[in-house]
Amino acid sequence: xxxxxxxxxxxxxxxxxxxxxxxxxxxxxxxxxxxxxxxxxxxxxxxxxxxxxxxxxxxxxxxxxxxxxxxxxxxxxxxxxxxxxxxxxxxxxxxxxxxxxxxxxxxxxx
Amino acid sequence: xxxxxxxxxxxxxxxxxxxxxxxxxxxxxxxxxxxxxxxxxxxxxxxxxxxxxxxxxxxxxxxxxxxxxxxxxxxxxxxxxxxxxxxxxxxxxxxxxxxxxxxxxxxxxxxxxxx
Numbered sequence: 001x002x003x004x005x006x007x008x009x010x011x012x013x014x015x016x017x018x019x020x021x022x023x024x025x026x027x028x029x030x031x032x033x034x035x036x037x038x039x040x041x042x043x044x045x046x047x048x049x050x051x052x053x054x055x056x057x058x059x060x061x062x063x064x065x066x067x068x069x070x071x072x073x074x075x076x077x078x079x080x081x082x083x084x085x086x087x088x089x090x091x092x093x094x095x096x097x098x099x100x101x102x103x104x105x106x107x108x109x110x
Numbered sequence: 111x112x113x114x115x116x117x118x119x120x121x122x123x124x125x126x127x128x129x130x131x132x133x134x135x136x137x138x139x140x141x142x143x144x145x146x147x148x149x150x151x152x153x154x155x156x157x158x159x160x161x162x163x164x165x166x167x168x169x170x171x172x173x174x175x176x177x178x179x180x181x182x183x184x185x186x187x188x189x190x191x192x193x194x195x196x197x198x199x200x201x202x203x204x205x206x207x208x209x210x211x212x213x214x215x216x217x218x219x220x221x222x223x224x225x
Binding site: 031032034036041042043044045046049051087089091095097098100101102103 | 112
């Protein structure tokens, strides 16, 4: 069964303290992996899409990487405004489904 | 701002009632997707329309239905509402259908409270 697992569920960081969020996936064939940011009461905001193992994407303090089994979202020197829930979604080949993980709730303290 | 517009933002209704949620996709997008997000669950895919036609159906209850109109806006109809239907309902849009490599852009959601 296609599955997406995100860890940790919650993460508290001090401002400037770098860390990584994990998204492990099990699909028959990967069409694409997507990272979104969601603020409370708002819709997910698209961050990155990755299509093949070894691919990396970067945007400001965020960098997403992809292997055959998992993706990491690296946050370098985070700021309080980076506090949000980060969602990972996977689309398997030959299927319409976007399978979302339950997210990592990130809190960055000033 | 993603460019996807959802109305209303909030909806409070009673059990047994029927409501309609509306979504306008980004300019140029032909696909619309509906999702449900409950507190204890992640985003659950409900249904997908492309250029007016239903293309995929997920875990959508028989009490729920949707359509996409010629102007590409979409409506999600929820009937015989139950307490458990209380959730955030999101609409997303993309340029192509699910068979293409698409990025889905999400609206701000409609918060439904069933009392």
